[in-house]
Amino acid sequence: MTKASDRAYSMIRAMILSGELVAGDPVREEALAERCGVSRTPVREALRRLEVDLMIRKTDSQRSFVADWSLDDVGDAFELRAMLEGHAAKRAARNMTDDVLKQLRSCNTAIEAAISGRKPDVATFLDRNREFHALVLKTAGSRRLTTLLTALIEQPVVWRTAHHYSPEAFRRSHSEHDDLLAAFGRRDGAWAETIMAGHIRRAFHAYSDAHLDMKAQERGAA
Amino acid sequence: MTKASDRAYSMIRAMILSGELVAGDPVREEALAERCGVSRTPVREALRRLEVDLMIRKTDSQRSFVADWSLDDVGDAFELRAMLEGHAAKRAARNMTDDVLKQLRSCNTAIEAAISGRKPDVATFLDRNREFHALVLKTAGSRRLTTLLTALIEQPVVWRTAHHYSPEAFRRSHSEHDDLLAAFGRRDGAWAETIMAGHIRRAFHAYSDAHLDMKAQERGAA
């Protein structure tokens, strides 16, 4: 991960996630190259990867822009995630081992700790949540499914709005993970699939509420 | 499509599809560059694209190999396609217009013509079949879904074995397209989804039969 192209990828991704690069903004290779302290070659590679992640959009003439996510777009992505992660959960249930189960439990315990205080530790929540889902995906044991889903998980807007989630939303998320653990413990693929699909759909609505709330606050501040 | 990187992409893809590059073979950038009459830069870009198509696999140290597809892998890919194309069909049914319907009908008529002779015109069949599915995908109207599916459709082994499909398999495929047209005509998303999912699953078994048959023939010839 010390390669220039990886550095460029991480840095540009961070710029988008942090909102430094705003959706719809044009993105010029040379400017980014200078900013990242590398040449255009690794920047081009990074942009290509970010395009697959759907964080960068290219026009017909190959000019790059920061992807703009309308609420419909996000809903669309969540719908696909619900389907694919549900599928992953079903497969994971079939392949589940006691060892993985233990790791998943540990993840969810960490999540519980992160959100139980008065001020939820959002960074830890996101981190452990990501780890939980990554573990399920890995256990599903399908390279192709992994490839498809990683493109969907990197959603800038989601990360920015997570800080506005309600305490209730965090608790729900944790509790649904517990349900998943129960399904996994019984190797019940169909159950796991249902829970996971619902989990993602609920996450969408949590996002949606937080997003609207955030927009309202912004409007109030302006 | 006149750009060097596109040429390189098409040429390398063709080499893999034709079996000129065998699964598991190491792939060196410079050799391909010379072969394609371009420099390494566009070849590198082409290889990255082929990697997301899952036709090229890279080791931890970034060396490229032609991806090997076990029957399980292919089955896995078809399972995902069934799910995603089913979803696409459901959405397409909702957005269907008379114009698109007409184009789809024309596609399927061409398919019928291609397979009704004694010797089926496999190239035309594959072409029109691809066009049919692409049209459905486009009508589904989800950029993300399109991105995900295009990575799955490019399956080298499938194309090579299509020539060994049974006449029955071709006829079934055509007839299922007709069913889809009926579902689209009535804007019945649920019906379209079911048919499409079944269509893809059947295609897998047609592939599977043809593949085994082909392997047997190879063994006999050797």
Next chain:
DNA sequence: CCATTCTGTATTGTATACAATTTGGGTGAG
């Protein structure tokens, strides 16, 4: 006044040279 073409400028695409890394094998010590 509007549309259109032309032209300078900004931006991306490609080639090439060079740097960094990996690989494979040979050599010497144990």
Next chain:
DNA sequence: CTCACCCAAATTGTATACAATACAGAATGG
């Protein structure tokens, strides 16, 4: 004989220069 290490060759990663292309604004004709 084996294992570890190190060096030479092969291969990928990066920088840079140049070529091709797209964009925007001015000039021109209707």
